[in-house]
Each structure stands twice: as C-alpha cells, then as structure tokens.
Amino acid sequence: MPSRSYLRFPHIHRDLLTFVAEDDVWIAPLDGGRAWRLTVEQVGAAHPRLSPDGAMVAWQGGRIPADVHVAPVDGGGIEQLTHWGGNGARVHGWLDARTVIAGSSHDQPFAHWTWARTVPLDGGPGERLPYGPVSDLDLRDGRTLLLTASAGHDPAHWKRYRGGGMGRLWLDGRRLLAGHEGQLAAPMLVGGRIVFLSDHEGTGNLYSVRYDGGDLRKHTDHQDFYARQAATDGTRIVYARAGSLWLLPGLDAEPQPLEVRLGGAGRGRQPFWASPHPEDAACDTTGRASAVEVGGAVHWVTHEDGPVRLLSGRGRARLPIVLGRFERADDAEPDDLGKRVNGPAAWVTDADGEDAIELGMPGSPTRTVAAGELGQVEEMEAAPDGSVIAVASHDGRLLLVDPETGTVTELTRTDHGVISDLGFDPRSQWLVWCHPVSRGYAIRMARLQRPGTPEDDPDSGAEVTETPAPETPATEIVHVTDGRFTDMSPAFTGDGRNLVFLSLRGFEMIRDSHSFDLVITHGTRPYLLPLAAGAPSPFAPSVEGKSADGGDGGDGPVTVDLAGLDGRIVPLPVPDAHYWALRPVKGGLVWCRGATGEPTVLERFDLDKRKTEELATDVHFFSVSGDGSRIVVRDASELRVISATSKNGDGVTVDLERVRVRIDPGRRWRQAYAEAGRIMRDHFWVSDMAGVDWPEVLETYRPWLDRVGGPEDFADLVREVVGELGASHAYVHAARHHWRSPTGQLGADIGPDTDGLWRVRRIFPAELSDTAARSPLQGSGVRAGDAILAVDGVPVDPVTGPAPLLWAAYGHPVELTVESGARVFRVAVVPLVNDRRLRYHSWVADRRRLVRRLSDGRIGYLHVPDMDRAGWAQLHRDLSHELAKDAVIVDVRANQGGNTSQLVVEKLSRRIVGWKLSRREEPRSYPMDAPRGPVVVLCDEETSSDGDIITAAVQALGLGPVIGTRTWGGVIGIRGVYRLADGTRMRVPGFAHWSENYGWELENRGATPDEEVLITPADWARGADPQLDAAVRHALRAMEGRPVSVPPDPATRPFRGRVRS
Template identity: 40%
Template sequence: AARFSPDGRYLAYAIAIARHLSIIRIAEVDSGKTHDVTRPVLWDSAPAWDPKGHYLYFLSTRTLDPVYDAVHFELGFYRADRPYAVALRADEGSPFVPEPKPLKEEKGQAKEDGSAEETPEAPLAGDGGETGEGTPESSAAAPLRIDFQGIADRVVAFPVPPARCVELAAIEGKVLWTTEPVRGALADGGGAGRRTLRGYDFEKQETLRLADGLVSFRVSADGSALAYRDGEQALRVIPAGEKAPEEDGCTRKGGWIDLSRLKISVDPPAEWRQMYREAWRLQRDQFWTEDLSGVDWQAVHDRYLPLLDRVGCRSEFSDLIWEMQGELGTSHAYEYGGDYRPSPAYAQGLLGADLRLEAGQWIIAAIPAGDVWDEAAASPLARPGVDARPGDVILRVAGVPVGADRSPASVLVNLAEEEVELTLKRGDDPPRTVTVRTLGDERPLRYRAWVEANRRLVHARSGGRVGYLHVPDMGPAGYAEFHRYFLVEADRDALVVDVRNNGGGHVSQLLLEKLARRRVGYDQPRWSEPVPYPEDSPAGPLVCVSDELAGSDGDIFTHCFKLLKLGPVVGKRTWGGVIGIAPRHQLVDGGVTTQPEYSFWFEDVGWAVENYGVDPDIEVDIAPQEWREGRDPQLERAVDEALTRLETAPPRRPAFGPRPRLAPPKLPRR
C-alpha cells in the first residue's frame, strides 16, 4: 500500500518494474516527480515512514540462502525476507549503531525513596486508518528533508534472521512486522492465524516478540494502539509496540473486543441489489480482456436486473449471479459462500469397508487397503487389534443390534470420528467386541486403494516393466501424490501418467519439467547402482491418460504433454477451461465471486483450449458395463501403448565401455 510521509509532502509505494522485480519509489505530492529509493534485486514491498522523518523502512526479498529438500534433489528458498531501513538524509547514520548517551533517570526508573515513577498508560484508542503506521501529531508539522542523491546506497538491513515477512509498520522508536512459519501447504489451516508479530526497539537495540497467532494487524494513526485479528477472526487492541498481555478476556487489560455486542439490521433485498452490482462490476474490471470477449456487459446487467425483485432467498440470489456470469461463456466464473443459515449437521460415521446384507446379516465383503499409518486414510477395521476380515458378521454397532431392519450406517449417524464398539462374529467362533474410530470421510482411503489397484494392474499387465502414478489435482495434494510415486516408478522401462479426474491447480509446469528430463549420462558410485543424470529422469517412454473430468490445469498439463512431445495421450477429450482465477473479492455478506483473469494461450492452438479441451491421441471410452465389471480399458490401452513404444524406443540404460586405466606405463628396462 502507498504511505504518506508524516508531513504529507511525499508518497512512498512499491511498484513492479518487471515480473520478478519491484522497488520502493517516492513521489512528490505537489510536483508529481518520482524517485527510485531502492535498486532492483527481487521484491521490495510494504514501505513505512519513520514518524520522526529520519528513515523509510520496507520489506525486501533478497536474502537467498537455499535449503536442500528432504525428499528429492531440489533446493528452495524458504526464508528470504527481512526488514530494511534507508536513511532519508545523506548525513544520517545507521539506526543500528547505538549512540552514546549521558546517564539520566529514565521514565519508570526507581526513585531514591524506592518508588517507581509512574508512566502514563498508552491510550487504547486512536483514529484508525489504512496507513498501517503511527504518525504523532507533533511530528506531522515538521517538514521532511530527503536527499535523493545516492539514496539507494543508504539501505541497511535489520540485524534479524531472514524469515517470511508479510506486513510492516513503524511507530516512534520501533518498527513492527509479522512473520509466518514455513509450513506444509497441506497443513490444517494453510497458515491462517499462525503469524508472529515482531518488533525492533532502536533504543534498546533488540528484537521483540510481541504476539502470536495473528492473521493481520493495523496501527492507529497516532501510533498509540495496535489492533490485530487472530485465526478465529477475533479482534484485539493493545498498546502499540508492547507485548500482548497474558491476561485474556474482553477487558481493558486483556484487549479482546467482544464482537457479539455488534448488532446490525440487514435488509436482504437491498443487500442483494448492492451485491448484484458489485459482482457485475468485478467482472467488468477484472475479466482478462477489457472488451469481455465481445459480450455487451451493460446489456447483461440490465437484462438480469429486473429479476432481483423476484429473488426470495439467498440461494435464489446465488442462482441469479450464476446465470448472469454465465453470459460470459467462460470457465471459472463462480459464486460461492454467503450469509446462509447454518444447516443441522449430523456427520455420518463410516467404517471404511464394503458391507453386504445376506440372510438378514451384515457381512464384511471387503476392507480397502489404505495407508495404515495414517488414521485418515486407513480403514477403522484395519486398526491393530481389531482383526476384522472379509466374511466376518457385524452383530452390533455401538451396542445396537443390526440386521435386515437396521443397517450399521443408520446407527452411525452423528458418530463420525468417534470411538465406537463393534460386535463381530467369525464362523463358529464366539462373538467378540472391538473398538474402532469411525471415519468422517472415506475418500482418502478409497482413493489410495484405487491408486494401488491401478498400480498393480499396470505392473501385472506389463510384467513389471511399466510404472504408474496418478495426479488427482495440480495443487499441493497433487504435487505430493506425484512425487510419492514418481520417485519409485520413473526408473521402470516406461511410465503411465494418469491425470483423469484432475481438479486443476497451478503446478502442471513443475511436473512437466521433471517428466521432460532426458537421461544423458550416469553417475557410477563404488557400492551402489548407477544414478541417472539428470537425477530422477524417466528411463523410457511416457504415456498420459486423461479424460473429460481433467480440467483447468489438468487441461494445460494434457495439452503441454502433447505439445512437448512427451508421449501419446489416451482417453477422452478434457474439460476445456483454462482461464485462471485468484479468489480474493468478498461480497458484503461474505460470499465470493471469481473473475476469469488469466487466459492461457499456446503456440500451436492459440486460445483454443478454452471451451474445447484437449483431444486425446488415442480415444478410449469406458462403457457402463465395463465400469460395472471393474474394468479400465483406458488404463489397459495406455499400458499396451507403452509396451508397443518400448519395442522401438527401449529405455536409456548405461552401456558402459571399458573403465579408464590410469596406472603409469611400464618403462622399458635399461
């Protein structure tokens, strides 16, 4: 965000000058003249003025200290940011060099009589604004002097370790910023509410840890108070620059604001009218091409506007937005969320098994094999000590008899992720009771069982020569799933890459980059097998399997697999939606609409993947009877195609010649 200087004569802001470059720039308000404050390195952001006018502070990504990956040969820059200060005057020294000071009594120092001098309590209210930094009124009138000549040479780094920094603000004598930990992209919460508020005290020359669990913070305009939100959307106000009090509760000392006291009256039809206009305007301003692909957007607005008078509830308003945005004829124009009354929740408990009713008894037909070490992806019946097997009869669930008139599922209503007793019987053995923890979602278990079944099919059909992996989406989950199998399957003679049902995302280019590696050599150690170069490059032919449910980045992956000539695509034409989104605009009731902002163009077909998809090289459908029989003709054909290609393109294996002989030549006798 742009920040005005304390005297209001200058405006500091970050500006992108290239795709991977941004700098801090200062504009003179009266003349409009601009000055570059930093030299381009990578990304500079979040400028904040020193309230006394001596420095400008900012965040910058420029500390590149790579960290080795723990799973495969890769390095990444996980902590690259830190705060920086730039002296505004040429004669201003570094703020991190302490100045000699005479001994004097400080505020709060003990007096001769042993009592402590009282320090006035900082007010907890200020004229909050979007400046994000404190500007005391006493300094606002002082004119600011900036020596722009050589200003980029006066940048100094804060003496703090690099981190992932997010926000920055300045108050008198201190700079405040937030850092967030390096966490897995699949971790619960995705990092929300995990930031730490840190500060630097120039007088004490020390780093401060002021609060934990933040989402964001703002400093009042007078610099006296700081408000922050936590991961539970609670709001707290504390004295700026001071450590958050340990006392909790909605008291003056605790600082938490009781938001339940806020009461508002909502006129839904008036709110829907405003939201309708807002959703329409967001498409007008954010759609990827200014002419909205030739759609008369004002006419669309006027056509659907009269229907607002007939909307009777929030879900009908949602339908109206979908219809209006559908006039764009473009993918990724969504609407979701909003102010709905919460529905009753009776989470269904699941046993993670296939059951059949036979002669009035519930029999375990099959127990899918998941990841037994992961409770969320394993069948409760596979828990150690349960010893449930196919063919066992379930007599009771949670102490309730089950049979033809009562199913196990009916007993497990509202018992998801709960410890439940099961009474099982095997043959003539006496009944026994075991305890299991039910699942609330069987999809991770069923997915793992499906992938492993496909893997076994590929290995069996090819005699172990062809490997298999599936990519469920092009997000963090898909990235993890790819590497789980790629690292162990890529060294087989050929590899089938399955992207059917791919939910899209943004990592397709990272996966394609690895699949496109071509082996050109080997590294031969003394005591182990030769290591290919590049490392983890596929040994032989590749085949992709895709279908009509592979969309967005799944479309892009499939198209680029063909474009890069990595191998044939088997299956069906893909979904056909490649205009990306960045959901960030909330409507007034918390709902979100998405604007198609990033349209993909390819050198062979231009814009034509959108609204069409990607044709396979070999079209194979799955007929209903084949699906019912448990057959997968698409995967079977992919394996056969890989074996056919191996006949003409065998895997790249080392053909080592004679090893070097480095012994010195024998000299002839004299």
C-alpha cells in the same frame, strides 16, 4: 400469469407439481392453485422428485454436505435417508414407490465419480447400480438411459460450452449422438423417444431423438434464456426458465408457462436483524474507538461501553479509515506537529452506482466525494493530518483525493497490476507504496506538494537534499527499489526518519528431502532504510554503547537524502520467514507471520531492543491506532484491542453485540448484483468482455432480482449472468452455506450380513506418507469380517447401520463395540471427516499393479490428481521408482488443475545424457529422475484447468502420445475471489492461456487426445479400464522402436593401468 417468485427444479406427478423456491421445497396443484411449503429450513434444497404413487417427495438437502431427504406430500416429518458424509448427494428420481435413486461418490476415490444408487425409504443401504459414474439417468419401461461424462456445471452457468465435458448419452449400453456439439442435460424417456436439453444451437432448449439416435426434433424455441432442469412423468415435461416454470404437455404440444402462487411466500425477502460479524476495522487516533464494517455498513464502535453509531447510510460501505488532524499550540516549535486528534471516518461507498468516498463522524451528516472518478477502489489510506487520501484503483492508478474539495489527482499508474500497501510519513509529507513492475514489485515514494506551500518552506518539518538520485527529481516520484526483487509493505517508522519494508530477497536454501533439488523455503525479511545519508545504521554498534533509537520522537527536522537510497538498506535482525502487513507502532514495528496451514501470528519488533514478541495469534486482520499505541485485532472469534508495546499490556474485548445490523435482503441483492457486474467488468481478463455486450447482459437479467427469495436463488441468477461470458472459472458461491458436521468415516467398506449384523468387508490401509490418509481401523484390532455392534454404547440399527451414529464424530474418539468370532471387545477409534484419500491411494495401487502385470514389470505408473500441493506430493511419492522402469505412464485423468503443470512438464522433459556409477550402489541417471524410455499420458474429460494445459504441453513438446478423451477445456484462470454485499462470493476469470498447438481453442474445447478411448458403462460394470490398457500397449510398442536408456557396462571403461612391454 407466471409466478413472481424465483422457481427452480420442478417435477410433476399427475395433478401435483413440486419445485424449489426461497431455498425450500414446495408442492402445488398443477392447475395453478396455491402452493404450500414442504420444508422450512431455508437450506437450498434441490432436485425434488415425487414418488410414483404421488405420496412422497425426495430431495437432496442443501446443507453442506447434502444428503437425501424424504417427506410425505400431505405433511409430516422429514426423514434423512442417507449419511454419506462429506461426499454429497444428487436425487435422480424413484425406482419404485419405496426406493429413491440418488447419486453419490461416497465410496469413490474421486468426488466426480458419482455412481447411482438405490436408497430404500427405510434408510437401508440399498445398492450401487452397475453403470459407473453418471451425471443423470432415467430408468423407465425396462430401458436404461444414461448421461455420463458431463461437466459438473449447469449448462446455463457456462453457456455454449464445447469442452470435453459436454456429456455422452447411452441407451441400453449403446452410445447415441456421438458427434453432437452441444451440452447435454436432463435425459428423459418420453412418448417412445429420448428427450434432452441441449444448447447446440446457441440456447438451451428441449430436443428429442428416436431410440436409435435419429430424427432430431426441437420442442421448444427459446431464443433468450436457457430451458433448464427438465423433468418428466413419462408423458409431460416441466422445466425452469428465467425463474419461471414451464410445462410441455406432450411432444407435439407447445410449451406454456405455469402459474404458481406461493402461500406464505416472501419470507426470504423480509428484513431481519443479523448477528454482527466484523469484516474490517480502522482504529481511531488513540485507540478508544474504531470504524467497523459490519454487514456492509460502517459503524462507530467505542471499545469500552458507550453506544454504537451507524455512520454509512446508503449502498455498500467498505474499506473504512479514520482521518486525523493536528492541534498545535500557538507557541509550538516549527517541527512540533502538535497533538493528533480524530477527524472524520471515511469509507468506500457504491451508493451512486460506482465507487466513491463517503466521509462522516458521529452526530454529523455524511458527504460524498470523487464519485465515479476512482474506478474500483482496492485500497485507501489517509495522511496523518487528514489533508489527503491516497487511493489505489483496480486499473493501476494511484490517486490523491482532497477530502474537502473532492479533487482527484492522478499521481502515477502502472500496467502491471494494482498498486498497494499505501503509507504516509508522520508529517504527511511523503507517500510510499508498493509498485508492480514487469517482473516484480518495487518500493516508490513521492513528496506531496501542498498548494501554497513552497518546497523549501522551513516550517514543513522536512529537508530534501538538492542532489536527487539519477533521473529522479526530488519533487517527483522516487524509485526506492528497482523491482529486481519483490519488495512490499513499505512504511515509515514512528519518527519518520526511516523507511521500512518487506522484501523477498533471501536465498538461504535447503536440499529437497525427496528429489535432487534446492528449495528456498521462506526468503522474506524486513529491511530498514535510513532516509538521511549521514545517519548510522540503527543496528550497527554505537560509540555510546547503544544502538541508535529508531523509534518515536527525535528532535529537529527530518532529512531525506535521495541519492544512494539503495545503498543504505539494511536487514532487520530477524530470520527469513513468511511475513506480511508490516506497520509502524510506538517504539517499533508489527507484522504478520505465518505458514501454510498454520495460524497467523502478529509479532512486534522493538527497534531499540532489537527483539521480537508475539502479540496475538490466529489473526484475521488488524489496525493500528493513529498514535501507534493500540492495535485492534480480529481473531477467530472476537474483536480485541491490545497494547502495541507489549504482550503484557492491558487489553479489552470489544462487545459487538451492541452493533445492530438490520438486513433488507431485496435491497442487499440489488447492491450485490450491481457490484458483481462492476467486478466482472473491471477484472475480466480482457476489457471487451470477449465480445459480449456486458451492459446489455446486466440489464437483461436485472428484472429477475425482484423474484429472488433466498441466497441460492441469487447465486443461481448471478451464475446465469456470468455464464453469458462463456468462460471457465466464473464461479459463484451462495452466501449461506449452512455447514453441518458430516458423518465420520471409518476408512472401510461396511455392510449388512444375512444375520442382520453390519460387518467390515474391507479396511483400506493407511498411506503413511499422507497425513490425510490415516486409517482409523488399521491397527485397532478390528479385522475384515468383524461386526460392529454399537457406537458409543448405542446399538447399531440392523437397517441403517452405524453411519447415523457417527454423525459429527470426525476428529473425536468414539467407542466401537466389535464382535470378532466368539469374542466381543471395545475399541476407541477416531473417524475421518472423509476417507476419499484412503480410497484414492488404494485406487492408484490397483492401477500400478495392473500396469505391472500387463507389462511384465517393465512399465511404471504415476497418477497426478491435481496441479497443486497434493498432486506435486503424489508425483514425488513414487517418481524415482516408476521412472526407473523402461517406460512410464503418466495418468492425469481426474486432474483438478492448479498451477504446477510446468514443474511436472519439466520433470517429464528430462533426457538422460549420462550415468553415475559406483562399486556398491545402483547406477544413477544424469539428470536424475528422468524417463528412461517412452512416456504415455492418459487424460479424460475431468482433466481440467492446469490439467488441460499439461496435456497440451505434452503434445506440443512431443513427449509422448496422449490417450483417452478430450479434456475439460477451461484455462482462463482465477484472478481473484470477491465477496459481494450479501456475502455471495464470486471468482473472476482473470487471465487466459494461449497454447502453441491449440492457440485460444484450449479454452472451451480442451486438448484432443492422439487416440480416443472411452470407458463405457459396460466397462465400468466389469471393472475394466480400456484407457489404461491402451496406454500399456502404446508403451510396449514404443519400446520396440526406441532404445531404452541403460547404464553402461563398467567393463567397457578405458584401461588406466601401466602398459608393460
């Protein structure tokens, strides 16, 4: 019978079978004997291939980045053959018994340009095969079978994909199956025919054709699960399906499952003790302890000494909070809240299949409330007195949960997103939140009416004026702001007399440094709203010479005047910046401040002194104690407790080694699987799951869970499941990535010479406008032709070269010993983590030079690598210069998407309607940076996501012809990234794109160019770019029929002098 383990990536040679299970490489007898483990690293190895003599196995190591490894079949040491740095590797097979064939993009300008290379067993450099980028290949019997232009995903992970990346099949330079409508994978030469995987009939199966592409035959007929990862020894074929391995003995035979018994299997499912990594924390009332989420469970952790207690028992626990309650003396005044003490902790649990709230405290049993009534909980917050828990659900509902009875009451809902930023006033009378509206976010609040407590009860501690705001009854929801701006993170100050919030309503602008534009760099600022109409502004001058105290304390009841709320809003005296997560603390406020690429800073604002102070840096999350005196902060390395009143206050580092986390992988994967199903169900862009019976899909794949033996197994299973949706951007990333420091790179082509020395063949120049395109050797005194003799004093091996000596050297100075002619010298350089940006800029410069040569300098050239920051910067590096030409080619080939396509389209859509002229300056067009003549756009199958969208937009707007190949076809964008119970990360396709000219068909089809032009393997071999050649021809022809906009001759101006008779 088939194995009960999850088996992938098989290959055979004679009577041996190799495959991957439990994230390791295994060897087994083909006749069903006991398998043995070849690797014990548990690092997600892939694509093992047995050598032609059956003595060795080669595979790509699953550590990030992957490299090529080999080991003897009968045991022995593992050797790493390549040191390609951050560019990864893919093992394709063997050229002969001493040479592996692998793919890598390590010297290419784009990550998907994976050229096949020979990799000798001695670790030598090998050579790049002249086929251009290939997805897979088979070199056998003197023939060359290539699969190119295939999207980077496994066909089973995006089932029934029909975009531009379905793949192209080539035999000896001739294209086959040009009109094939299905994903192609695993091309093989078997029995005088070409065999491949295809899903053109709806499910992945094995097919074959003659060498001329005719006589299509089907060799497997799986109707449910895809046949995947097929490999051959030239006669037989093995493949994976549903976690099992199958054998096709011959093209006229029937497929049969293989029985595989793993010796010493099950390591990946054995429970183990894990290192504690806090994922969330909620500080208690006084700052003595916290409810800490670690490993999917909630623990009660005292901040100093003491034991740690496990609070949660079943399911995954998340979003911990600590409830409080007040103890009042018998003789307390009516407005005296009393002393706040700890109540139970609460957290969200999915133990019963849907989100619920579980409550418990150390030493007491837990109880669960509101099971199945909450949807997926996005956020929750408890009133200070512990009487109610506010819950924001994924479906836009704001719920109130009674922690005693479990009663759930819907307070409000929105159809514009998810309610967030929940907060209560200190007396538990008011709830405030951030409410999504059609074009922004508004602040809303509601007074909570308790059963049996009249609205005008004098003991309630709050007075509400009888005059409500228009259309806003005092006992209902109050619209504090109207959503004109983006308002967020509301909170009450410690005395309950003011409402504070962050608002994106600043419009201080600066001029764009590179183009004629104005930029609002920040725009967010904290604002304060006194709740009482007669209260002076806390920041206005006082007749007593001191500003009003907006901090804690205050005598008498709190007055809330609902009329004229928006007229009392005042900004805090701090500059606009990027702020978030505003919270009240004792005597002031805290918030996070940061910018892209900078560590997050936790700042405190003293409401009395009107000053800010930095409390902590590199903050991942924080939680304020119930009394506002202490803050629990998670930074890059530890959990700390600091004072909320001063940076100089006492602090303590929480000893998390006391937290013991025992992980049961099988149980955890079952939790994560159910969680993944709910997340996709609740957040996929359309509620009917695009016609897919989602519950049936989950049940169909659920039995596979018992076979999963490692993080990569589980991620592969979830990818198969979400692949049934047939949607783009449904990405799943395994929990354990095993990052290792990649080989440092010198930004140069370096290779062996006939004298055995490794010489610098080419140094790529730096692009000084790009901080990622630094050239380590430029300016160091090293020149092309020089030999590198040693790295940090260690001689360079004449076979393997300097790369192994540069392991983990990126970002750190290394010493190179260099021979330049008769001179030997030492120089210190700092290697790069990846030199792809250097190579990219060189590639762009080469394209631009070619366009200039072909057009006699009349045509400009722009390449846009993505629709994000890097692409926007790259566009503007040369925008004004290239648009000053008579025509421009805009190249979006290999564009990896983003969200700036509409900004790029706006630039390309400009039409010159005037000119500005002066005596000593070159004429400037009006508007500036507008095309002067024809625009031609280039695209290919790697033009993806927002790259698909800009291609379609160019066609819809008639901006110019599109040349190349059909684009990727993935325009259902990512709504969010979710971390599952086991640490697996899943991205959800959350919003679809409809296009005027393609309708819904841009997704899963792509944009079709106006003229299809392929780059063949032969073109790649000779360095040709027929797509760019065609774009130049189109632009030249278009200029013949369309006048180019040119500035007027000043001599044609009207005469303004005095007319003399």
